[in-house]
Amino acid sequence: MRLYQEIGQQLRDAIHRGTYQPGDKLPAERDIASQFNVSRSVVREALILLEVERCIEIRKGSGVYVLASAPRESGESPLSDSVSCGVFELLQARQLLESEIASFAALQATKSDITELRNAIELEREQLSSGYIADDTDEHFHYLVASATQNAALVAIVQESWKLRSRSGMWQNQHQDTSDFSARWQWFEDRLRILQAIQRRDAKGAKRAMWQHLENVKNKLFKLADTAAADFDGYLFNSSPLDADG
Incomplete structure (x- = not known):
């Protein structure tokens, strides 16, 4: 669990205990x-x-206020609890959404956001150099990019996409062999380019870098996929609805 998640959990517990009404x-x-x-x-x-x-x-200029109830208490379920999708279907969605999110982040990121992204990159570099990488390192970087947009709805969309991934048995089967560190180093370099574009406030560059990162992930998973399987959904990438150079 990341530090921000631990702090969130403690605040959540305080709210549920009634410390904050x-x-x-x-x-x-x-x-x-x-x-x-x-x-x-x-x-x-x-x-x-x-x-x-x-x-x-969070009310800008006013403060942070406790709401009456959380989704679980009101009988609602997260989107990721009710949606099932294939590995490449999810990757396609992420390419479409996260490339635009990275573009927007390049325009909206604060100094603090850049610092957090740098810290995440340095942590990943250290982990790769030591021959170990935590399961949530990749997820945390993508969360930070979304957070840099200053838009909570976009953060929620990215979080839900990762929940979809973590709850997909098909994804886990496809992704379990990607511990190959040559691929991990490539993805590290991808994320470094995303950070550099955001630092330059290069919206088009950030969009291209994020698109290419997920394209590289897709290509790795293609090599691991059983293309003859009935549920193979890689055909979704025969054509792209998004011009990566746009």
Whole structure:
């Protein structure tokens, strides 16, 4: 579990215990950061996570307020609980969505966002150099790119896409052999190019870099796929609805 997720869990637990009631205003970011001895950027990520879950509402210029109920309490289920899709179907969706998200992130990213993305890249570099990489390293980078858009709805979309991946037995079967570190290093270089484009505020470059990253993932999975299987969905990539150079 990432640090922002741990802080989010502790805040969520405090809300469920009744420490903070519906309508209550949470302490300021700096006070929460001081309470948990973490940076304000970690607190911001935790708050975005809780806003996506509809535990809280972030009102610009006013503060953070506890909402009346969370989706689980109101009988709702996340999209990823009810949707089933193929490996390449999901990759196609991610290419379409996340390339545009990366483009927008290049225009919206703050200094803090860039720092978080740099930290994520350096952590991945260290892990790869040591011959180990955590399961959530890739996911966290994509989360940070979405977070850099400053749009909670886009963060939620990216999070749901990763939940779809994690709950797909077909994806797990296809992805289990991608521990090949030559592929991992390639994907690291892909993510580095995404970060560099966002740093330059190069929206088109960020879009192309994200598209190519997921294209490289797709190509690796093609090599592992059973193309004769009845549920093979790689045909979706015979043509592309998006011009990657656009």
